[in-house]
Amino acid sequence: MMKHYFRALLMSLLFAASTAQADMTIEVVGVGSQQYPIAIIPFQNENIDNQPVTPVIGSDLNTSGVFKVIPITDRSLHAYTPANLNLAALQASGAQYAVLGQIFSEGGQAVVKFWLIDVATKQELIAYEKRGNPAQLRRMSHQIADMIYEKITGKSGAFASRIAYILKTGKAYELQVADADGYGAQTVLKSRMPIMSPRWSPDGGKLAYVSFELEKPVVYVHELATGKRWQAANFKGSNSSPAWSPNGRQLAVVLSKDGGSQIYIVNVDGSNPRRISQGGEINTEPSFTGDGQSIIFTSDRGGSPQIYRASINGGNAERMTFSGGYNASAKIAPDGKSMTYITRDNGYRVAVMDLATRRSTTLTSTNMDDSPSFAPNSSMILYETDVGRRGTLAIVSSDGKVKQRLKSQNGEVRQPAWGPMLR
Structure with a gap:
């Protein structure tokens, strides 16, 4: 009964980093019940600095499963201002909305000026100008897609965010970060020993993770901008499962220094460890609630892995899940309205619970899912799954209707974490 409960740990013990830099590609395997037809017209000076903008916008909207991007192959439909837009032809193409714009350089900055038009009413829904470093045009494209989506x-939207994950190639491991669409993968840490459980700080500037480089699990914090890192938990025994407090000043970690697996809160520098969990031999996978006053976690205290909630000030824990013999790996949505977790339901699958009603829904139909993580807008859930006995990443909408797979060109990809929005 506890076999899958320890699956992530056992895989990590068999599972550390190589030099593969291939980006992931997104495959849409399910779409929403309503799709918005939208035409994205190539912007004037589209290929400035060899960073096309509209393909990124179109890919973001298309892979969301919520939009149907109308191909624009007729050059007579190209326009760079609303005044020159051929609305009748666009309407005939089936487009309900149109995006058009211009890109130019000014004072060493890239300037992107764009409009979102309601084709039927001719109304300008967005007229906006973004400025930034030319090297950041791809990020600006994601931000524009977010504006259109909203x-x-x-x-x-959540296109202008990043994900972290573990890439395993052969006997090597890499902790990588990439854009939410899998593009621009960068290696944060390489090791011949296992790396696991990456978690983003609330400001998106740091990652906490577990490394076995000292031949035991130790929790590290890593500053992405500087590469500086330090041990946040290296106590006697095992140190695992880091989770950030909402203010970014503390971590919840799982320590075995006093026997069993118990949840502690420590300062980010590793000082002042304070035990939270009481009872049960295995208490693991902590995650803070949005107000920072409670922690949800997995415990075997009831005889099988179930999800509990406890105050950071101690006291009795409240059981959150009752259906089925296995529920684990819980995370609260950023908006505080729901909780995702892994449940055993004809396989190990991603589920979501409405916290107001305590009603749960299984979202996936795959059999070996793990490590669910909400997007910063709470509408999508990133998780790991097995396809052809190979670890890969997938995304499902919180209503289960939109499904995507992020396919790596080499290696297995596991233990994802979706980061906050980049501002």
């Missing part, structure tokens, strides 16, 4: 759907 204007049309009424929900925040």
Whole structure:
């Protein structure tokens, strides 16, 4: 019964980094119940600094499963200002919305001026100008896609965010970060020993993770901008499962220094460890609630792995899950309205619980899912799964309708974490 409960740890013990730099590609395997037809017209001076903008915008919207991008092959439909837009032809193509714009350099900066048009009403829904470093045009493209997504759907986008994950190639491991679309993968740490459990700091500037480089699990904190890192938990025995407090000043960690696996809170520099969990031999996978006053975690205290909630000030823990013999790896959504976790339901699958009603829904149909992580807008969940006995990443919407796979060109990809928005 506890076999899958220890699957991530056992894999990590068999699982450390190579030099592969291949980006991942997104495959859409399910779309939303409603798709918005949108035409994205190539911007004027599209290929400035060899960083095309509209292909990134189009890919973001298309892979979201919420938009249907209308191909623009007829050059007579090209326009760089709303005044020159052929609305009748666009409407005939099936487009409900159109995006158009211009790119130019000014004072050493890249300037992207764009419009979002409602084709039927001719209304300008967005007229905006973004400026930035020319090297950041791809990030600006993600931000524009977020603006379009929010204007049309009424929900925040999450394209301008990053993900972290563990890439395993042969006997080597890499901790990598990439854009939310899998592009621009960069290696943070390489090792011949296992790396696991990456977690983003609230400001997106640091990662906490577990490394076995000292031949035992130790929790590290790593500054991405400087490469500086330090041990945040290196106590006697095992140190694992880091989770950031909302203010970024503390970590919840799992320590075995006093016997069993117990949850502690430590300062980010590793000082002042304070035990939170009481009871049970295995208490693991902590995660803070949004207000920072409680921790949810997995425990075997009821006889099988279930999810509990405890105050950071101590006291009795509240059991959160009751259905089924296995529920684990819980995370609270950034908006605080729901909780994702892994449940055993004809396989190990991603589920989501509405915290107001305590009603749960299984979202995936694969059999070996693990490590679910919410997007910063709470609408999507990133997780690991097995495809052809190979670890890969996948994304499912919180209603289960939109599904994507992030396919790596080499190696296995596991233990993902979705980071906050980049501002």
